[in-house]
Amino acid sequence: MVSFGVVSLAADMAYEGARSISGPLLGALGASAMVVGLVTGAGEAMSLLLRLAFGPLADRTGRYWSLTLVGYTLTAVCVPLLAVAPFVGGAGLALACGLILTERAGKAVRSPAKTALLAQAAGAVGRGRGFAVHKALDQVGAFTGPLLVAALAAATGLIWPAMAVLAVPGALAVGLLLWIRLRVPDPAAYDTERAAPPAAASRPPTALGRWFGADLPRRFFLFAAAAGAATAGLVTFGIISFHAHRTGLIPLAGIPLLYAGAMAAAAVAALASGYLYDRWSGRVLLALPLLGAAVPALALSGSVDAVVAGALLWGAAVGVQDSTVKALVADIVPAARRATAYGVFAAVQGLAALAGGGLVGALYTRSLPTLIAVLGATQLLALGLLAATLTPRRASSPRG
Structure with a gap:
């Protein structure tokens, strides 16, 4: 867990260094609040939606x-190339948007596979604690x-030098990951828990249905819906930083400091909720929609x-x-289907992030109270769905 944590x-x-100033960066290249909201929302959507493909692939x-x-x-590769955007004239905004989206796609490629490896390695110490330490x-x-x-x-007084240094x-x-791969080729050796096989459905899913998680427990999909609503109701830091800089409340150099604080x-919230999860189980997650609201x-x-x-x-959420x-x-979810589950779960969150980003971008200049x-x-809906997810079900329920 520690080795993976150092890579992360x-x-x-x-x-995250680039993300901390993406709002002002796009704004300096000519982006409006709508464009910032759409690009940052679409970036988060890509980092989540594409996992629907790369989770099952893993x-x-x-x-x-x-x-x-x-x-x-x-x-x-993509982050330091953002340093080039101010030097290509009118194409700078398009280049920056493309690099931000491609970097987010890279997160989608790695996340389900990496998280499955982490879930195996965390089995020996408790998954709440293991994920908390990594986070x-x-x-x-x-x-x-x-x-x-x-x-x-x-x-x-410029943004591009920081992008280059990153x-x-x-x-x-990348170098550390290659080193860990040589030393620990199979993290499953650390997983001391024997996963239960997936519960049988009344009708076996097709190959395509299995690829998209049709054989996953119903409780998983309810939880995914709850997390999706929580994601849609949480503004991106791109909008927060755009607002803080546009209104003059926080100077340019202060925006990354604000992000660092977040x-x-x-980190504190991850550690606290992780340790409490191992004690109280999923009930600790009821705080998430309250934070987001x-x-x-x-x-x-x-x-x-x-x-x-x-x-x-926002950082705590x-x-x-x-x-x-x-x-x-x-x-x-059973161990053999976790990467698929993380991909499907992230896809739900991705759709929610895209919808939420577009909504925030559209309403920001029209009516902040609305x-x-x-x-x-939206967060109230997330709270209701999460409460339903955590409600105990009868053991005779056919699929979770």
Whole structure:
């Protein structure tokens, strides 16, 4: 778990460093709030939706390591190339959008395979704790990357030098992953739990249905719907940073510092929710929609203190989404279908992220009170679906 965490630490320095200032970067290249919302929302959608293909591919081919390596390599290449965008004239915005989307696609390629490897390795220590430790190390990179970007932006008054420097941690992540692959070719050796076979359905799924997760438990799909609603109701940091910079509340060099603080909050939330998950099971996740509902009212306000508080709550919500949520998926789904499940789960979240990003971008310039109310209602729906997911079912239920 620690070794994987160090890889994520280095990779997060690269892509979270770039993500911390993506809103102002796109704005400087001529993007409107609508474009920022769509690109950041579409990026998150791609990083999630494409897992629907790469999750089953990992399970069917067993190429968990190869897919993980390809995904990290895409990130290591795309992030530093953002430094080129200001120098290509009118094509700069299109280039930056394409690189942001491709980097997010790289995350989709690697995430189901990597998470399946992590679920195996975490079996020996408790999945809540294992995912929490990995997420905490991951967030160290997500914290230090934006700090590096902030320092370079403050020193130069420009964004592109910081993007170029992020090539170093990206290359380090790929090198470390290759080293771990040689030392630990099969993390399944650490999994001390014997997974139960998938429950039989009344009618066997077709090959295509199995590829898209038709044989997964019903409880899994209910949980995926709950997580999707929570994702749709959570504004992206691209919009938060765009708002903070556009209104003059936070200077350019302060935006990555704000993101670094959010990532620190994500690390704390991941550790806390992970340890509580091993004690209380999925009930700890009921806090997620409550966190998400508070974010837009604070982060899109006209007060510096409120924006900072909203960004910290956003980070806490992201920390829970990226760690403890995955632990519940691993406990619901049999081991042989986990990469597929993570792919399907992410696809649901991706559709929700795309819808939420477009909605936020459209309503931001029209009516902030309406935007806040709509997102709050979406989180209320997520809370209801999550409560239904956690409600005990009769043992005779045919499929979970």
